[in-house]
Amino acid sequence: MMKFYKIDSSQGSLGKNNGCEKAPDLILDGVNFVKINVVKNNLEETNDNIFNEVDEGFIVGGDHSITYSCFRKLARKYKNPGLVIFDAHPDCVNDFRPPCHEDFVNVLVNDKIVKKENVILIGIRDIDPIEMRFLQENKILFFDDKKLFNDIEEVCDVIMENSRRFDALYLSIDIDVLDPAFAPGTGNLSPGGLSSKELFYFLRRLRLLKNLKMIDLVEVNPDKDINGITVGVAKQIVKELTLKV
Ligand SMILES: [Mn+2]
Secondary structure (H helix, E strand, O other): OOOEEEEOOOHHHOOOOOOHHHHHHHHOOOOOOEEOOOOOOOHHHHHHHHHHHOOOEEEEEOOOOHHHHHHHHHHHHOOOEEEEEEOOOOOOOOOOOOOOOOOHHHHHHHOOOOOHHHEEEEEEOOOOHHHHHHHHHOOOEEEEHHHHHHOHHHHHHHHHHHHOOOOEEEEEEEHHHEOOOOOOOOOOOOOOOEOHHHHHHHHHHHOOOOOEEEEEEEOOOHHHOOOOHHHHHHHHHHHHHHOOO
16 A cells, blocks of 8 residues: 655745645545644755655655655665656756755755756756756756657657666656646646646556655645646546556
């Protein structure tokens, strides 16, 4: 049985996705979970609590800054962990401390918590020039919308091959990787994303990997949702990834 963790914090979104702290209760409705101790107005202490209380399993946020502390925990246990991220944004604008939802990839790489060759970004399409420079300088493997559009199966083959190299795989899903038509309830909408069906295709293959140890799902915002579409797709993502095969 997969263990579930709930992190109801939007502090790391810097006010850009207030309301996403309400998502875990809705997404994990009817599921047993461990509740991480979130300290109001204190991102640093919240991050420490996440690091101390979280372990292998499925973590539902919350904003994307939670990945920083969750991945750190995995990196403490394994020598060669990898980080596969589905996101419209590369989340590596600054080296901001404590890391927020726009910077955590930058901080994980700079602090060598993750090897730069062990990071894979999928679905990025809203990229700051600073971020593009960071990705290129560090030779981070990424699949933007153009590369994805060519042949999604071939892209998935490459991701699977790379992911098998890691002794532990962390899979992070920012709901904004989906096109806003499929997930309108989030803080930073970016047109031209994956369809739900395309994301499920990736997840159905990735879930087969034996080294998959930790998963997170972030940035779902019930306050910005329309007819529960986004919460609905988030619930389906949890189902797809926890189905016994
Ligand atoms: Mn993100």
